[in-house]
Amino acid sequence: MEIHKCANKDELGKQAATSAAEAIRSAIKDRGAAAIVVATGASQFETLEHLVQQADIDWSKVTAFHMDEYVALPESHPASFRRYLKERFQQKLPVPLKAFHLINGEAADPATECARLNELIASFKIDVLLGGIGENAHLAFNDPPADFDITDGYHVVDLDEACRNQQVGEGWFASLEEVPAQAISMTIQETLRAKLVLISCPDKRKAQAVKDSVSGPVSNVVPASVLQTHAATHLFLDPGSASLL
Numbered sequence: 001m002e003i004h005k006c007a008n009k010d011e012l013g014k015q016a017a018t019s020a021a022e023a024i025r026s027a028i029k030d031r032g033a034a035a036i037v038v039a040t041g042a043s044q045f046e047t048l049e050h051l052v053q054q055a056d057i058d059w060s061k062v063t064a065f066h067m068d069e070y071v072a073l074p075e076s077h078p079a080s081f082r083r084y085l086k087e088r089f090q091q092k093l094p095v096p097l098k099a100f101h102l103i104n105g106e107a108a109d110p111a112t113e114c115a116r117l118n119e120l121i122a123s124f125k126i127d128v129l130l131g132g133i134g135e136n137a138h139l140a141f142n143d144p145p146a147d148f149d150i151t152d153g154y155h156v157v158d159l160d161e162a163c164r165n166q167q168v169g170e171g172w173f174a175s176l177e178e179v180p181a182q183a184i185s186m187t188i189q190e191t192l193r194a195k196l197v198l199i200s201c202p203d204k205r206k207a208q209a210v211k212d213s214v215s216g217p218v219s220n221v222v223p224a225s226v227l228q229t230h231a232a233t234h235l236f237l238d239p240g241s242a243s244l245l
Contacts, residue, residue: 001230001233001234001235002230003187003235003237003242003245004235004237005242006237006238007238008238009045009202010046010139011238012046012047012200012205012237013045013047013049013236014046014050014059014237015236016130016198016200016234016236017047017048017049017050017053018054019128019234020054020130021057022148023128023195024036024062024127024128025057026150028061033098034062034063034127035124035127036063036064036065036126036127036128036129036130037066037067037126037128037129037131038064038065038083038130039067039131039132040067040081040084040210041132041170042202042203043200043201043203044132045219047130048089049088051089051130052089052092055226058095059095059096059097059098060098062097062098063098063124064097064099064100065117065120065121065126065186066081066085066101066103067081067185068081068141068183068185068186069082069102069104069105069184070180070182070183071156071181071182071183072105072106075106076233080104082102082103082104082219091132099181101117101121103117105183110156110184111140113154113184114153114154114155117184118153118154121190125193125195126194127195127196128194128195128196129191129196131191132200132201132222133199133201133210133213133224134162134163134206134218135163135206135209136160136166137212137213137224137225138163138223139188139191140185140188140191141157141163141183142162142185142187142223144160144220144222144223145220146188146223146226147187147220148188148226149189150187151187151227152187152189152190152244153186153187153190154184154185154186154187156183156184156185157182157183158181158182159181159182160188164181165171188226192226192229195232195234197227197234198234198236199224199227199234199236200236201236202241203241203242204241207243208231208244209222209240210237210241210242214228214235214245215245
């Protein structure tokens with residue numbers, strides 16, 4: 001895991017986006033297409049803002065997936081990740097993506113939706129995955145103790161109280177009771193299959209999770225610690241999130 005200590009949030013986002021753009025351009029040059037995973041939440045604001053401004057990317061040759069979505073939350077809700085990614089990423093690109101495989105959290109059967117996504121992502125090698133680390137060190141919505149063994153691309157997960165409180169603290173929901181109890185999430189193993197993993201993780205409230213993920217043992221009670229085993233993970237921090245390192 002390579003750690004990048006950035007001067008502030010904006011510099012963090014710029015560095016992460018620049019790295020992602022280089023990987024996307026390289027994949028398109030090498031084989032004429034690229035596949036990426038994008039994430040949501042407050043940690044991704046600056047990264048996505050800079051990514052959509054990157055020059056010389058033929059987005060029409062890029063297929064995108066996203067990491068997670070709440071179960072049974074309407075897309076019209078301000079916390080919907082589909083809404084977030086359409087507004088902050090997809091709609092700001094200069095040309096349309098080749099494809100954007102969004103998670104339908106409103107599917108009648110979440111397990112069937114996972115099966116649909118699993119079939120789709122199985123045919124791709126992900127060139128670059130953009131993600132974050134939760135206050136409880138979750139990776140995607142894999143809260144501790146995370147399942148490190150499931151080999152499917154996506155699965156249905158229960159969200160723990162720390163994770164749900166983070167969503168309230170970031171302003172996505174007015175109360176804990178409003179936060180859905182389940183989500184469809186990319187699995188740990190699918191995350192590790194990405195060729196390049198770029199983690200944007202600003203804010204002092206993430207400092208303990210960062211410390212545990214970077215310097216502690218690899219353990220499913222600290223899900224993001226598994227990134228220590230990945231050959232090409234880059235962790236972008238600001239002064240707050242790096243404060244315990």
